[in-house]
Amino acid sequence: MKIYNTLTRSKQEFIPLKEKEAKIYACGPTVYNFIHIGNARPLCVFDVLRRYLEWRGYNVHFVQNFTDIDDKLIKKANEEGITVPQVAARYIKEFWTDAEGLNIRQATVHPKATENIDAIIEIIENLIKNGFAYPSGNDVYFRAKKFKEYGKLSHQPLEDLEAGARIDVSEVKEDPMDFCLWKGAKPGEPYWESPWGNGRPGWHIECSAMAGRYLGKTIDIHCGGQDLVFPHHENEIAQSECANGCDFAHYWMHNGYINVDNRKMSKSLGNFFTVREVAEKFGYEPIRYIMISSQYRSPINYSVEIIEQAANSLERLYKCREGLEFAISHAEDGGEAPEFLEKHKNMFIEAMEDDLNTADALGAVFMLVRDINKLVADKAGKTALTASLDMLDELTGVLGLLYNRKEDSLDAEVEALIAERTAARKAKDFKTADAIRDKLNEMGIVLEDTPQGVKWSRR
Secondary structure: OEEEEOOOOEEEEOOOOEOOEEEEEEOOOEOOOOOEHHHHHHHHHHHHHHHHHHHOOOEEEEEEOEEOOOHHHHHHHHHHOOOHHHHHHHHHHHHHHHHHHOOOOOOOEOOEHHHOHHHHHHHHHHHHHOOOEEEEOOEEEEOHHHOOOOOOOOOOOHHHHHHHOOOOOOOOOOOOOOEEEEEEOOOOOOOEOOOOOOEEEOHHHHHHHHHHHHHOOOEEEEEEEHHHHHHHHHHHHHHHHHHHOOOOEEEEEEEOOEEEOOEEOOOOOOOOOEHHHHHHHHOOHHHHHHHHOOOOOOOEEEOHHHHHHHHHHHHHHHHHHHHHHHHHHHOOOOOOOOOHHHHHHHHHHHHHHEOOOHHHHHHHHHHHHHHHHHHHHOOOOHHHHHHHHHHHHHHHHHHOOOOOOOOOOOOHHHHHHHHHHHHHHHOOOHHHHHHHHHHHHHOOEEEEEEOOEEEEEEO
16 A cells, blocks of 8 residues: 655555554544534545455554544533543543544544653653753743754745744743643643643643553554644654664644635634534435545545535446345345455455545446445346345445435335235236325325335434
8 A cells, every 4th residue: 555655745555664563643633613524534534445445454543533632622611610530531532422423433442631641741851851841930941943954844945934933932942933731820721740840741741741652652544634734743753763873653644624615714704613503404414425526635626516526426336236136035046246345345456545536436326336336227037136234234334324324114004005006006006006105105205116125214
């Protein structure tokens, strides 16, 4: 598999630290509010990465954190008159509602920053000992310019980063580019005891601590949104490599931005949407579909028209699957698995091996659907149809789609009415047959007469 590595700005063959094992860290949400549709993209994209690697036989250790102590959580707690842990607990619960709606599998570990304070303090002590960090009052700062490779992820020299960054100029810092590892507590804020006084971790240090604790000093892949390249991931590299004396991550994968109606998503522009808001109107699965319908590094545009198109595309997939199941239930035994199954599977793999190109992988799935529909129309044997269903489920499962299948069952009354209508049609009593169809329609049962028999669905 080839992965576009932000660190090298090139596609590279994925060679894990250990054969058929992948250690992946993905930056998770700061849990002070509902996740927005921009958060949904890395969730969906890197869930597919994990699913694909596991499908290809890898043992994947996937870690995704929760930032549960931060200025935003403190502000939210003060506004609502509750504690920071209460804010975090509420929005972690809301996160899981949305994540499950999007069919995101739980990570191997979901650590919280507040559960790893000891590991954070240990790294900071090591950085101070080696001269890469310094206390200033109750704060601790990292000396950015002491790390000679600072800027290697964002591919900019330190001077350019310094000129273009929003730098917190403070008398307590040796240099404007230095960043905070530990923040001294202000009155009324949550705090933990440390060698430098009561305080809490800076944002960047928590990911270094959690990646190290749960995956080791060097990991295979670090994932996140493009907006995290600088300063968050740049700072993670600096503090991790200076503390541990080795590479932090061999591959860096960053998904592109999301625009809304061709404009950057922003609260000030009034085009900011949470996943929950969109899901209440359109459901969760169309959101997931949009997030993987383009190659992950490309920007994508969200609009009502596009999510409606996504819903229509999903409907095509569901209709194919439903038609296939119906055909299997009426097919005669015999036949062979069609040759086109392996052809489309290989096309799917080829796309995914090329830097997780889910757009082309979806294309392979729709070509599979086209051939399956023809197979059904040609009244293929049960073996061919069953093999086709297995392949459709296999490939859509890697993408995390078609997870809202309804397990319908008919009660005795409906079964009897359908059988009665079928008998009336055979006897050419179309008046009775039509009356039964109307009655079923009133019950929410829609009938479709096909060459294989009566196909039904619920409205």
